[in-house]
Amino acid sequence: MKILVLIKQTPDTEAKIRLSSDGKSIEQGDVKFIINPYDEFAIEEALKLKEKLGTGEVVIASFGSDSAKELIIKGLAMGGDRGLLITSAGLEGTDSLGIARVLSAAIKTEKADIVFCGKQAIDDDNMHVGTMAAELLGWPHVNVITKFDLNGATARVEREVEGGQVEIYDVTLPAVFGTHKSLNTPRYASLPGIMKAKKKPFDIKSPADVGADVGSLKAKVTIRGYKYPPEKPKGQVFAGEPIEAMVDKVVKLLREEAKVI
Amino acid sequence: MKVLVFIELRDGKIKSSAHEALTVGAKLAGGAANLAAVLVGQASAGLAGQLAGWGADTIYAADSTDLALYNIQTFSGAVEAAIKAFSPNVVLGVASPMGRDLFPRLAARMNGAILTDLTAIEASGNGISGTKPMYSGKCLAEVATDGSVISFATIRQNVFPANKSGNGNATVTPVSAPAADGKIKTIEIRKGKSAKPDLTEASVIISGGRAMGNADNFKVLVECADVIGATVGASRAAVDSGYASHEMQVGQTGKTVNPNLYIACGISGSIQHMAGMRTSKIIVAVNTDKEAPIFGIASYGIVGDLFQVVPLLTQKFKALLK
Numbered sequence: 001m002k003i004l005v006l007i008k009q010t011p012d013t014e015a016k017i018r019l020s021s022d023g024k025s026i027e028q029g030d031v032k033f034i035i036n037p038y039d040e041f042a043i044e045e046a047l048k049l050k051e052k053l054g055t056g057e058v059v060i061a062s063f064g065s066d067s068a069k070e071l072i073i074k075g076l077a078m079g080g081d082r083g084l085l086i087t088s089a090g091l092e093g094t095d096s097l098g099i100a101r102v103l104s105a106a107i108k109t110e111k112a113d114i115v116f117c118g119k120q121a122i123d124d125d126n127m128h129v130g131t132m133a134a135e136l137l138g139w140p141h142v143n144v145i146t147k148f149d150l151n152g153a154t155a156r157v158e159r160e161v162e163g164g165q166v167e168i169y170d171v172t173l174p175a176v177f178g179t180h181k182s183l184n185t186p187r188y189a190s191l192p193g194i195m196k197a198k199k200k201p202f203d204i205k206s207p208a209d210v211g212a213d214v215g216s217l218k219a220k221v222t223i224r225g226y227k228y229p230p231e232k233p234k235g236q237v238f239a240g241e242p243i244e245a246m247v248d249k250v251v252k253l254l255r256e257e258a259k260v261i
Numbered sequence: 262m263k264v265l266v267f268i269e270l271r272d273g274k275i276k277s278s279a280h281e282a283l284t285v286g287a288k289l290a291g292g293a294a295n296l297a298a299v300l301v302g303q304a305s306a307g308l309a310g311q312l313a314g315w316g317a318d319t320i321y322a323a324d325s326t327d328l329a330l331y332n333i334q335t336f337s338g339a340v341e342a343a344i345k346a347f348s349p350n351v352v353l354g355v356a357s358p359m360g361r362d363l364f365p366r367l368a369a370r371m372n373g374a375i376l377t378d379l380t381a382i383e384a385s386g387n388g389i390s391g392t393k394p395m396y397s398g399k400c401l402a403e404v405a406t407d408g409s410v411i412s413f414a415t416i417r418q419n420v421f422p423a424n425k426s427g428n429g430n431a432t433v434t435p436v437s438a439p440a441a442d443g444k445i446k447t448i449e450i451r452k453g454k455s456a457k458p459d460l461t462e463a464s465v466i467i468s469g470g471r472a473m474g475n476a477d478n479f480k481v482l483v484e485c486a487d488v489i490g491a492t493v494g495a496s497r498a499a500v501d502s503g504y505a506s507h508e509m510q511v512g513q514t515g516k517t518v519n520p521n522l523y524i525a526c527g528i529s530g531s532i533q534h535m536a537g538m539r540t541s542k543i544i545v546a547v548n549t550d551k552e553a554p555i556f557g558i559a560s561y562g563i564v565g566d567l568f569q570v571v572p573l574l575t576q577k578f579k580a581l582l583k
Contacts, residue, residue, distance in 0.1 A: 011396070013512075013513045013514060013532070013533040014531065014532050014533060015532070016399070016532060017395075017396050017399040017400045019400060026400065037514045038514070095374070096365070096375065097368060097369055097372075097373075097374075097375070100369060122396065122397065122513055122514060123395060123396055124395055124402075125377075125378065125394070125395060125396070125397060125517075126365075126377050126378075127361045127365065127377065128365040128368075128375065128377065131362065131365040131366050131369070132365050132366070132368065132369035133369075134366070135365075135366045135369035135370055136369055139444075140333070140334065140444040140445035141333070141366075142333075142445070143361075143362060144358065156448070160358075160508065161358040161359070162357065162358055162453075162459040162461065162462065163453040163455060163457070163458065163459040163462075164452075164453025164454055164455050164459075164508060165450065165451065165452060165453045166450070166451040166453075167331065167447060167449075167450050167451075168447070168448040168449045168450070168451065169445055169446060169447055169448060170445070170446045170448055171444065171445050171446075172443070172444045172445070175444075175445075181507045181510075181514065181515075182506075182507045182508075219407075220373070220374035220406060220407040220410050221374045221375065221376065221404060221405070221406055221407070222404070222405050222407075223402050223403065223404055224390070224403040224404065224405055225402075225403045226395075226400050226401065226402050226403070227400065227401050227403070228400055228401070229394070229398055229399075229400070229401055229539065229540070232539070232544075232557075232558045232560075233560075235544070235556070235558075235559045235560040235561055235562060236560075236561055236562070237546075237551070237556050237559065237561070237562030237563075237564065238561075238562065238563050238564065239551050239563075239564035239565075240564070243563075243565050243566075243569045243570055243573060244573055246563045246564075246565060246570075247563065247570060247573040247574055247577060248577065250545060250561045250563055250574075251574065251577040251578065251581065253561055254522070254543070254545070254561070255581060258522075258542075258543045258560065258561075260465070260521050260522040260542070260543050261489065261522070261578060261581060261582070
């Protein structure tokens with residue numbers, strides 16, 4: 001079975017986001033980049049599936065800039081078999097549908113049987129690409145999965161929705177699954193794993209190389225600019241008084257000033 | 262412009278957030294003839310009457326026993342049928358789990374442009390422009406769709422008002438959903454155990470951080486939550502320490518919330534946590550460390566031990582709400 005994992009390079013969750021002075025772009029200077037946290041669950045699930053089947057290949061793929069290579073290698077250090085970087089050079093403004101076109105072409109070219117990706121990337125917070133790629137392939141998808149169990153060609157999966165409600169599906173492969181926290185605990189790369197990762201097969205390809213129709217990638221969504229969220233007005237913080245007096249003050253403010261109680 | 266609004270149902274009822282989408286849709290459409298809505302689900306056609314006066318003349322309803330349970334293939338097919346019948350410029354919905362499942366699939370199918378989780382929206386030619394929080398709200402992007410293709414947009418819940426205009430006679434037009442293709446079968450939809458609203462829909466949230474110390478101590482928050490009708494949340498530190506389950510997590514790798522009142526207890530305020538809750542209208546912070554960053558965005562703060570402060574808060578709220 002060929003298992004493809006889609007990952008994305010995102011800024012670390014603790015990173016401050018700084019905008020360029022003209023507000024047209026996000027400064028990337030000293031930002032630390034990581035594998036999108038939800039994609040780590042995708043890598044782990046792919047590795048677990050291969051271990052369970054006792055056979056197969058796990059390909060770690062990303063559409064991104066050269067710096068994503070290092071993060072794909074991290075996935076190989078965790079246990080992936082082969083890396084695939086599809087270079088986004090010259091296509092930085094591609095919207096999510098364009099990216100899904102590139103990745104769905106890669107999934108087809110790779111003849112993948114199953115695709116795992118994070119439920120969303122923590123940069124644009126869109127939840128688009130995995131679902132769109134499935135649609136373009138004519139495959140089913142389930143996003144935000146918290147349980148995955150494959151029997152033959154059918155996967156029984158659970159998807160978390162709102163208020164603890166869970167949708168349970170049977171999905172016939174090939175299919176795309178978007179992984180959520182609590183699906184598994186991603187492993188750490190072992191030292192031998194890290195040593196081996198650099199020697200594992202790694203392909204760097206252009207969108208055209210993986211069969212994407214580059215002419216179809218024109219963005220239909222544009223980002224005109226960025227701004228910071230409005231500053232919070234300075235609040236009232238009470239300290240050094242008896243606890244009950246401070247609680248009384250805050251309860252009164254909540255009732256009379258904020259009118260939320 | 263012509264706008265089609267997807268009306269989401271839960272337990273056979275129209276979700277309140279659907280009215281927020283209809284209000285936005287009515288404003289974009291500028292007239293009841295240009296606004297339509299689509300209902301999908303078993304016994305959904307009978308709900309159309311409840312949409313009278315919400316700005317739409319036409320309500321498409323895909324109503325059959327096959328649609329008793331949500332399924333991406335049949336539901337997306339039903340909405341697609343309504344799109345083909347109405348030919349809208351914009352398809353509008355709410356950035357709920359269902360909306361965020363359906364809309365990307367439909368946008369890819371119809372070669373459209375899609376904007377997700379908008380907190381501001383307006384017409385821009387035949388397309389739309391708006392504001393979209395990114396990085397869990399660390400920054401806001403000004404985004405726009407190319408009006409030469411169909412636009413799909415979901416709005417964030419609890420951000421837009423719901424105002425009934427009195428326009429729109431909500432006449433039902435049936436549409437059909439495709440037969441199930443069997444590639445994806447909905448086996449069951451298991452109800453949540455909690456009667457409380459989800460964090461993303463809650464109007465009041467009380468959250469605990471690492472200072473909770475253990476899972477058992479969360480009962481201090483639960484007692485307070487029961488008095489004020491709050492949903493209990495947690496910081497990533499509390500979740501990673503095993504004090505709280507992951508669906509309670511607020512922050513960049515948890516849920517982004519925007520309640521009227523957010524009470525942060527023993528949460529210092531990491532960047533990723535504040536990204537997920539800073540749009541809360543009123544923030545109360547309780548922390549022993551007066552330098553904790555959470556006080557920087559708090560409307561009201563108490564420097565003190567949460568185990569002393571929260572039971573007192575509970576007691577005072579109880580007296581007030583008696």
